Amino acid sequence: MARHDVGRGGYLYxxxxxxxxxxxxQGGADLRTYPxxxxxxAIGAGPVRLR
Incomplete structure (x- = not known):
């Protein structure tokens, strides 16, 4: 799952x-790993918050 935001400076995060x-x-097992x-x-667009 990902979240997307366009921030200042024309970058997509x-x-x-x-x-x-x-x-x-996962049946009770936490399989997440850090980091x-x-x-x-860089996409050259203005700041826009996407839902």
Whole structure:
């Protein structure tokens, strides 16, 4: 599952949070591993908050 936001400076930010690996979805075993990631990509657009 990912979240997307366009921030100042024309960058798109996307998180990769491993929600699908939580114990809730894995029979009680938490399979998440650190670190979690935030990706930033220059797209040349203005700030827009996506739902």
């Amino acid at each position: 996307v998180t990769a949070n491993q929600l699908h690996r939580q114990d809730k979805y 979690y990631f935030l990706f930033r990509v």
